[in-house]
Amino acid sequence: MPTTDTNAQVTVVQVKKRLRGWLTNIALLLIAAIVGVQAAATPLEPAQNPRLALQLREQLAQSAAQAAEHSQLDQLLAIFYQLRQFRPAWAEPAQQAALLAALDDIESDGLSSGDYALDTLRATWAQPTLPADVALTTELLATRSLLTALSHLLNGKVDPRVLERDWNFQARSIEVRSALSAMSAAIDAGEIAALFNRARPMYPLYEQLREGLRRLRKVQSTGGWPQIADGPTLKTGDDDPRIPALRERLRLSGYGDPEMEATADSTHFDQVLEDALRRFQRKQYLAPDGVLGKSTLAALNITVAMRIDQVRANLERARWLLHETSAEFLLVDIAGYKATYFQHGQPQWSTRVQVGKPYRKTPSFRSQINRITFNPTWTVPPTILRNDILPKVRKNPGYLAANRLRVLDHNGKELRAEQIDWSNPSGLTLRQDAGAGNSLGRVAIRFDNPYSVYLHDTPHTELFDLEQRAFSSGCIRVERPLELVERLLDDPAQWNRAAIDVVIASNQTRNVSLHRPVTVLLMYWSVDIHSDGRLGFKRDIYGRDSRILAELAKPQPLRLFD
Structure with missing residues (x-):
């Protein structure tokens, strides 16, 4: 919107130049999609407090002039208030009360209202009158608190890349000015609670975790x-x-x-x-x-305090992940040892899985299942060769033959095991032929990723009956994998179960591409929700909850992604 103040126009130009290269990726600015309000809903009214509006303009102009030394959040404030013609957002008691209530309720998200200056805002606004400088400071503090809280609800307080270097779940981003305009309109309309509700993941699991957290805190309040x-x-x-x-x-x-x-x-x-x-x-x-x-x-x-922290860690995961779901996907719950196939957002099929040992963790990431390998061979990964197989070969020269492992040189030529100095082998590959007893079983379900992780059948089916199933070297062993393969291929005419059985019976390796790739999400949840609403707590087999909680306890900036 135009302004008659030339200096203010220059300030906005300065800010926009500084912001242009990175603002489009700011996770906070999904607010436009969240509030569901068009930016130009109503024309702005003149500022009801001209003096405060002038002070806002001067303060933000000064901040913009020093933009290189100020946070990106401060620069966002400059755009927000320019869009409002520097009209205060928090002059009315109704808006103040609504913001305080929303910040208080954020405790149910496992976040701390202290991170958003709740007590300071409440104490300041409780005073009958405020000096001009305090009114200005409080106005800006309230808007900073709102922006930061919405950002943390949208994509989490903690940047998951701090915890997992190769994290590839995408944060959400939108166009900046329309988002800030929509947020401004929502504030004026008294829809602050709606801002927070729509910022939260729109998925039943999230609200069920919030309700579970409330119940646990009620128990804690009575002594645990x-x-x-x-x-x-x-x-x-x-x-x-x-x-x-x-x-x-x-x-x-x-x-x-x-x-x-x-x-x-x-x-x-x-x-x-x-x-x-x-x-x-x-x-x-x-x-x-x-x-x-x-x-x-x-x-x-x-203790109940420990269970509360476990729920808090999973609420943060939910803010990272739940927007990733689509109409059709396969969800692998690592800590829950379970894989579930979803269509139209509803679970259609589920099975037990085995995942990586604590010292060979299955990573969290997203990808697209794009091919199936029937009767796969197994090339032994270098880590397994070095740490698992070589010690066994040195103790028992017959180990390779007993497990149908062939030794190949760098050209793929087969070597005789007795010709090799197993105390110091180099340039060797071990490969297990397809067929019964192969470590990958009868089928492998593949998707691109930097970890060489995939889903596969296993000859070790007896392990599925155990409650704790962290036995693999990082890949996911699937119970009843052929049922899943039939769903993924989604071609009853050519790839029904009878046709699949014929291919498997041939013992010949065959690769089949999916005509429609299916999203696979490898996620780590240490809390689940049962059908009756009860919380199910799993073992944090990889110790990931404590790392999230440690980061949640630290001050975190507005979430930015590039």
Whole structure:
């Protein structure tokens, strides 16, 4: 919008020149898409406080003149207020109250309202009158807080690339001026709560995590749940002084039964308590044997504060990831050992998987499944060759033959194992032929990535029955992989199950390209939501939650991506 102040026009030109090269990638500025308000909804009214408007103009002009020394957030403020003709955004008590309420509610997102100056704004606006300099400072502080909070809700407070160097999930970006204009219109319309709600991921999991966090904090506010002392394994029929604490622990986390109230102080382990313990075990990915053993005791004794932090870490992941979903995709839940195939945004098929060991982690990334290999050969990766196979060959010269591994030189010529100095081999490749017993099984599902990671069948099907399934060297072993392949190929005439079985029976390696690539998302979630709304807590097998929480505790700037 035009302004009659020549100096202000020069200031805006200066700012725009500085911003032009990078502003289009600012994650915050999805606000236009979020608020759903057109930038030119209504003409701006003259500033109701001309003196404050003049001070805003002068302050922002000074900031722009020193733009190289100021944050990108300060430069955004200059554009925001120029679009408003330097009209204050927070002069009315209604707007102030709405912003305070929205910042207070951000605690349910696992973020800290202190990062957005909530207490300072509340205390300042509670005063009946403000000196001119305080009014100016508070006006700018409020807008900074809003911009930063929306940015953190849109794409997360923490830049995931700080934690994972090769992170390739994309942050969202839009055009800057229209976004700031839309935000301004939403403020004037009193739609600040809507700004925050629409900034949050529009996915049921996110709101369910927020609700779960509220429940946990309610338990925390009343003192948390009791710790259960160490002792012998307990089962139905036992009597033990720890049993009342076990009942109370299950009741506070929603696994109790009305019948348990009558026996709250009883030291007897009855059938009702066993049933409640089984419910807890099922929801927490433990063997549902109804017995209080070491693993179940350890899970029960994780404090409510630790569970709150676990939910907070996953809310941050959700802000990074949930906008990546599309109509059709395969989601691999690494910490949950599960793969789920979605169509039209709804789960259609699911199976158990095995993932990388803690010292050979399966990475988080997105790609496109574009080809299937039937009867794959397996070329041993250098790390596995060096760390796993060579020590076995040195101990047992017959290991290669027993596992159908052929030795090839750099030209692909096969060598005899007894000709090789296994104490210092070089320039060698080990390859396992296709067929029964191949480490990749009968099929590999491939997608481009820098980690040489893919999904595949496995001869080690017995491991799928274990609760914890981090056994691979980074790739994902899939239970019932041929069912998934049939869905991915999506060609019942040519690639039905009977046709697939014929190809596999041939023992011949065959590569088939998908006529329509399917998105694959390898994600790490240490909290899940069950159909009844209960939180399911998984083991943080790779220790990733603690790294997110450490970064969340630090001051973070407005999220920028390039």
